[in-house]
Amino acid sequence: MKEDTLNKRPKRFGMVIDLDRCTGCGACMVACYAENNIPFKADESNKLDSINWMRVFKITNGKPYPHTEVCYIPMMCMQCEGREGDGHAPCVSVCPAVATDYDHETGVISQIYTRCFGCRYCMAACPYHARKFNWWDPAWPADMENYLSPNVSPRMRGVVEKCSFCYHRYQLARDRAYYEGRDEIAEKEYQPACVEACPTRAITFGDLNNPGHAVHRLKNSPNAFRLLEKLHTTPKVYYLTRRTWVRRAGDNYLADEHLNTARKRIIRQQGAVK
């Protein structure tokens, strides 16, 4: 009964990242590597063929000193809901073998490594470059293999992988709740590794549908925005910043287009869809 109850409450797990707090330290990336058994190359200077489920971008306002401002943007899979908000994310609808799917119970987009045959259509579809291909066989230094997480399966050469919001942590939290006779997991019971690792608490994670979760409130902040909203991918990762130039850098605007007007139009369109 309890298992059924747990499964019958649809959630929309999402993230809110406060860019004004992010220092670009990269702790989230390191935590992600360790948590998810992400392999790395001896030379990681070419980021276009290295695997990183989360990557921190550095952007500037383009102004000369002393007016220069810097912002760091951590980017991972945006767990998009698609144009109609029905789970037809850019990557999900194109995968020819249903190797990636939208879980309507959690809002997390899965990746089935043993079903993926490496056509990379999902990578072509993703505007965030969140999907990474295993160009090489995964390899770790010999003694490091002893420290791989038993909860996450390593991926083989020739398949695509991406951020799963540490879904295994959700499974563990749910199992624990079931064992303890609870039919709901608490907000803090399921937090991805990057959230826990962030020293400035820039990343907040939870159920966007749950008014009791912090993300529910934060996503409605006037300073909240999502990346490339105009493409109508409907991401579940939100960003916060008070800086207008950062919000403008998060999307593409025509020269005469005002940021707030454009955003209001998008929100109106998405509201109409839902």
Added chain:
Amino acid sequence: MSKTSWIPEGVKRCSGRRFALGMAAVTAVLAWGVYAMFLVWYKGLNQTNMNDAYGFALWIWADLAVIALGGGAFFTGFLTYILGQEKLKGIINYAVIIGFICYSSALLILAIDIGQPLRGWFIFWHANVHSMLTEVAFCLSCYFAVLTIEFIPLILENPRLDRVPFLHHLSHNMHGIMAVFAATGVFLSFFHQGSLGGVTGVLFGRPFGYREGIFIWPWTFFLFTWSAAACGPCFTLLITWITEKITRKTLVKPDVKQLLAKISGWMLITYIIAKIADTIYWALVTAPSMGFTLMDFYSNNPVYGIWILIAEIVVCGVVPGLILITRTGRENAFLLMLSAFLAVMGCCINRWVMVLQVMAVPLFSFNEWYMYTPSWQEVATTILPVAYGVIVISLAYRYLPVFPQERELNPAD
């Protein structure tokens, strides 16, 4: 009973020694491609210069291009068997062979391109009905089977094989029902050519490739089918011309070529009008709604300037289209072949931009354009189908009655 030759009666072919020498040269190129192919299969896609930004690259372009150019088979078959253009029987065999080569090459390239080749069958087993690639895989495989069926009767017409009563009757009966296969081929081709257009057209996360459309089909779905029907026959004409130059013979009557060229010309000119309309709507409505202007896609990078759009639409679309629909243009052998060449180039440019430029365009204001140069392994495996095509055409020309008008046009043989 005298021994029947392997070479069709009444035609002249080069000596076996000369043929073998020519084959050896092409086989060397083929071997280079095969070596690269096994290297990719053994070591993985790290042998390419693709990366996470360029997941689709040279191979997917080659796939799209050869399938479009192989479209001459389905469209010529449609004209010959369904619309009853009997005159085109002078070239239909060759169109089928070229189509067979193109489609088998496309399947081979796909087998090299996927990261887990042994799982290729998952596309059929775990099929996602929402994916354009699924539709491509099903229609492509089915149409390749149809092309094989269309090719078999021609193979059975080899003089030696034709002596076997069963094979003779099989070939005869297959010819009798070829209209059914031609119709099936047209149906399948319409969908997979369209689906290949849909592969990019549905990518709503990629403003350069995304197009609106009707129901589930973006405009590129129809444009790809249309352009394949227009440019495929031009490719058939071009290869026929090259074959004639190499063999130093006229193999197809000029009126046959001109009829095919005329139909291609009208297809091309109507296609290019639709393409211009599509481009205008995309530039003025679709792209701006996503925050992009037309020139955002054609500036700030070392390769993709507005020249590529002009080359595709004007130089390789409007110009050959206008030449092919005029009698004087068609009757001039040089202009005819120049137009066919330009149309083929236009189709290849279209497939190139719809694959590689889509990947190259940066989507964030803080990103640069993504540039890509293929590795030698990618180049070799892309040339591999060309060598394979030359070998198949050489064997077919030598041993099969590919051109029914050859004897009449070359009586000295």
